[in-house]
Amino acid sequence: MAEISFPLPDLGEGLIEATVLEWLVSPGDQVERNQPLVEVETTKSAVELPSPQAGKVVRIHGGPGDKINVGEPLIVFEVPDNTAGIVGTVPKEEAPKRRVRLSAVLDED
Amino acid sequence: MSNAILESEAAMADGTPRRGVEQLSMQQALNRALDEVLAGNPKTLIFGEDCGRLGGVFRITDGLQAKYGTGRVFDTPLAESGILGMSVGLAMAGFHPIPEVQFDGFAYPAINQIVCQIARMNYRSRGTMPMPITLRVPSFGGIRAPEHHGESLEALFAHVPGLKVVSPSNPHEAYHLLRYAATRPDPVIFMEPKSRYWQKGEVNFDSADPSGSRTGASPTGAKVMREGRHLTLVAWGAMVARCLQVAELAAEDGIDIEVLDLRWLKPIDEAALTASVRKTRRAVVVHEAPLTSGLGAEVAQLITQGCFDTLKAPVERITGFDVPYPSGDLEDEYIPNIDRILFGIQRVLEYRRG
Structure with missing residues (x-):
């Protein structure tokens, strides 16, 4: 298993921090990609942050009311070592299936 | 922990080449x-x-x-x-x-x-x-x-x-x-x-290959991944594993297939290609790229040039289609699957001159 940390992104243009309003997930939760993680408020608006990836939540940083600087850790996920990268999925190794059968008269000339 | 394992980990730490099998x-x-x-x-x-x-x-x-x-x-x-x-x-x-x-x-x-x-x-x-x-x-x-x-x-x-x-x-x-x-x-x-x-x-990891076995380490030319008598499947990259599966399935039907991993696509190992198909007298090339002007055409021509007098059938190509590579699940229809490869093999087996 590997840990992947997701830092607070710049939610506007040139914002430097955000305030945590409410966490929507807890350590131990299994989250899907795009699942809402946390509601934060910036000087521009309050927004829900979607999860950048699937994984198990290991740690969350900051409770309601706490300020987090852009680029500082927001949440840490645990993911299996054999997960795909940012793009695509790991192919499943399946037993080969066939519908076609071969028939041939092989003259050994 | 044995000394052998300690030595192996020491080798890992300083990046020196390994020995043995992992x-x-x-x-x-x-x-x-x-x-x-x-x-x-x-x-x-x-x-x-x-x-x-x-x-x-x-x-x-x-x-x-x-x-x-x-x-x-x-x-x-x-x-x-x-x-x-x-x-x-x-x-x-x-x-x-x-x-x-x-x-x-x-x-x-x-x-x-x-x-x-x-x-x-x-x-x-x-x-x-x-x-x-x-x-x-x-x-x-x-x-x-x-x-x-x-x-x-x-x-x-x-x-x-x-x-x-x-x-x-x-x-x-x-x-x-x-x-x-x-x-x-x-x-x-x-x-x-x-x-x-x-x-x-x-x-x-051992670079020497005294036995000449297919698990050896010679990094040049093509490599026979499975020996067979009736037909040669030529492939590279991800299609080699699929062709090895096809060869297993063909064996159930009594067809003995050789799988040649081309490895080097430029330059192509003509000698290995010709040696394999001279033995089996039939060949199917499999690749994911589109058919037209794909490398399968080059391989088929090299086989034809080197084995024309002994070939039992035209070289068959099983490839992707002449379309942009499709996203998502559609790729299962695009990448040569087991049945498409088996059909290609059947066409070659059935071919009769004249």
């Missing part, structure tokens, strides 16, 4: 090869998008920046023309760059640098400016990715004088072919079959 994924095998190349040649540099801090989107360069520093393993801007253009300058200055283009379809913005500079600088300079560049390209389809992430560019690259092109089919091949490619004085396009990255296999 079970590794292709990712791990490639990572190991890069580690040893970096340790063995201080002129080697690795760079590309996300290659440094992240360790690559497929984890191929994982841990290498921490071990060798940001001066030798580093991230680049999202600009393939810059990645390959910088490689030209570094090669001129005596370095051995191992750049990465993150996905096959991202090589297009760097075609000018690859074709007009990297491939012909040695020729243009009358041999005074060799380009010892190993360009790693995660290639082919099979991982449900979006556009530009599943393409097969081997025919494009193989057509360019001055480039060598190679594709490993399993972790053992990946380790040895990458180590070999990184010692070449010529530019090598190293096409990694991304759908096979996670598949584990036995890697025999």
Whole structure:
């Protein structure tokens, strides 16, 4: 298993921090990609942050009311070592299936 | 812990080549090869998008920046023309760059640098400016990715004088072919079959191959992955594993199939190709790239040239279609599947002259 940390992104243009309003997930939760993680408020608006990836939540940083600087850790996920990268999925190794059968008269000339 | 294991871990720490046999994924095998190349040649540099801090989107360069520093393993801007253009300058200055283009379809913005500079600088300079560049390209389809992430560019690259092109089919091949490619004085396009990255296999680190067995380490030419009598399947990259599955299924029907892993797509090992098909007298070429002007045409012609008098049927090609590579689940219809390959084999078996 590997840990992947997701830092607070710049939610506007040139914002430097955000305030945590409410966490929507807890350590131990299994989250899907795009699942809402946390509601934060910036000087521009309050927004829900979607999860950048699937994984198990290991740690969350900051409770309601706490300020987090852009680029500082927001949440840490645990993911299996054999997960795909940012793009695509790991192919499943399946037993080969066939519908076609071969028939041939092989003259050994 | 035994001394042998301690010695093995010591070898891992300083990047010296291993000995013995290990079970590794292709990712791990490639990572190991890069580690040893970096340790063995201080002129080697690795760079590309996300290659440094992240360790690559497929984890191929994982841990290498921490071990060798940001001066030798580093991230680049999202600009393939810059990645390959910088490689030209570094090669001129005596370095051995191992750049990465993150996905096959991202090589297009760097075609000018690859074709007009990297491939012909040695020729243009009358041999005074060799380009010892190993360009790693995660290639082919099979991982449900979006556009530009599943393409097969081997025919494009193989057509360019001055480039060598190679594709490993399993972790053992990946380790040895990458180590070999990184010692070449010529530019090598190293096409990694991304759908096979996670598949584990036995890697025999011993470079000597006294037995001549197929688990050996000779990094040149094609390789017979399974011997057979009735027909030769020719493939490379991810299609080798599929052809080995097909050969197993064909054996249930009493058809004995030989699988030839071409490995080097430029230059093609004509002697191995001809030797195999002279024995089996029938051949089917399998690739993911579109049919028209695909490398299968070149392979079929080489077989026809070398085996015309003994061939029992025209060489069959089982390939992708002449369409842009499809996204998502549609790729199952595009990539040659087991039934399409079996149909091709059946057509060849049924063929009668006159």
